[in-house]
Amino acid sequence: MKIATIGSHSALQILKGAKEEGFGTIAICEKGREKLYQRYKVADEIILVDKYSDIINQQDRLKDAILIPHGTLVASVDLDELTVPVFGSKECMKKEASRKKQQEWFKRAGIRVPKEYAPEKIDRLSIAKFPGARGGKGYFLCRNKKEFEAKGKKLLKEGMLTKKDLENAFIQEYIIGVNFYITYFNSPLTGEVELFGMDRRYETNVDGLARIPAKDQEGISPSYVVVGNTPVVARESLLDKVFEIGESIAKAEPGMVGPFCLETMCTDSMEFVAFEISARIVAGTNLYTQGSPYSYLQYGPGMSMGRRIAMEIRKAIEQDKLDKVIS
Numbered sequence: 001m002k003i004a005t006i007g008s009h010s011a012l013q014i015l016k017g018a019k020e021e022g023f024g025t026i027a028i029c030e031k032g033r034e035k036l037y038q039r040y041k042v043a044d045e046i047i048l049v050d051k052y053s054d055i056i057n058q059q060d061r062l063k064d065a066i067l068i069p070h071g072t073l074v075a076s077v078d079l080d081e082l083t084v085p086v087f088g089s090k091e092c093m094k095k096e097a098s099r100k101k102q103q104e105w106f107k108r109a110g111i112r113v114p115k116e117y118a119p120e121k122i123d124r125l126s127i128a129k130f131p132g133a134r135g136g137k138g139y140f141l142c143r144n145k146k147e148f149e150a151k152g153k154k155l156l157k158e159g160m161l162t163k164k165d166l167e168n169a170f171i172q173e174y175i176i177g178v179n180f181y182i183t184y185f186n187s188p189l190t191g192e193v194e195l196f197g198m199d200r201r202y203e204t205n206v207d208g209l210a211r212i213p214a215k216d217q218e219g220i221s222p223s224y225v226v227v228g229n230t231p232v233v234a235r236e237s238l239l240d241k242v243f244e245i246g247e248s249i250a251k252a253e254p255g256m257v258g259p260f261c262l263e264t265m266c267t268d269s270m271e272f273v274a275f276e277i278s279a280r281i282v283a284g285t286n287l288y289t290q291g292s293p294y295s296y297l298q299y300g301p302g303m304s305m306g307r308r309i310a311m312e313i314r315k316a317i318e319q320d321k322l323d324k325v326i327s
């Protein structure tokens with residue numbers, strides 16, 4: 001059995017972890033992007049494609065392999081067209097594309113989410129977000145309908161947003177607090193939700209604004225383009241809550257398998273407010289190729305998320321339960 005993934009996002013640790021658990025590895029790379037995977041010698045085989053979505057027509061090259069999904073796969077391939085076994089639940093991963101389905105999931109899990117507004121109803125500091133994987137580009141803050149329209153118009157003029165984007169704006173109450181992006185692993189083999197790690201996204205330019213005196217910030221709008229991640233741990237007294245929200249998310253979607261991430265803000269009343277979910281490995285786990293503070297407590301040194309995925313597959317094979325971890 002081999003483990004395959006698309007050469008992007010978190011592929012280095014996925015392939016490295018697969019090797020550590022004894023699997024052969026395949027990286028599917030866009031031509032010109034294979035060098036990184038050769039450099040680190042994590043792929044036994046490299047399949048070159050012109051664009052990632054071409055993998056759909058070349059699945060015969062993935063015989064005897066399990067495909068590990070990550071953000072690039074979810075964004076570039078129609079999951080329904082994959083016939084090769086995929087680690088995790090495709091149904092859950094598809095919810096990522098729908099803010100509505102995510103909000104329903106949070107509600108079923110009983111987790112607080114930011115209030116949502118139609119433009120005419122905005123009555124407090126809010127953030128306007130737009131569909132598609134644009135990584136926070138074009139997001140803006142507004143306090144009422146007038147501001148929403150004025151800022152939207154400006155960005156339309158600058159070509160940052162289209163009319164359709166503005167019609168489909170997703171407007172949320174802006175939560176004041178600090179970010180925690182929390183990653184868990186839901187194991188169908190043990191029935192447990194493990195806490196894997198936490199990170200903060202390093203977002204430009206919003207994380208740079210604080211370096212400029214307020215009087216010089218005039219005219220600079222914050223943007224939220226993720227360019228990196230930094231590690232964070234929560235104070236120990238918050239960890240019970242962290243487990244509770246992860247467990248309720250898993251309970252609300254019993255088919256979910258493997259890694260998932262909750263994007264949260266922790267407020268000064270120590271409440272976690274969730275604004276997005278990913279039902280697959282997230283790039284924030286790249287911080288912890290040697291293991292995280294929490295995986296260390298559970299497994300000792302060296303348990304990356306990539307390795308944790310491969311370990312689940314290995315154990316599922318040993319226990320003749322592979323069907324429980326793939327879709």
Ligand code: AMP
Nearest residue numbers: 114127136172173174175201224275276
């Ligand atoms: P998203 O596209 O939902 O991942 O949002 C990108 C970034 O915008 C997040 O990482 C946060 O920094 C910020 N953000 C999104 N939604 C909110 C919110 N409701 N309140 C405060 N900040 C937010």
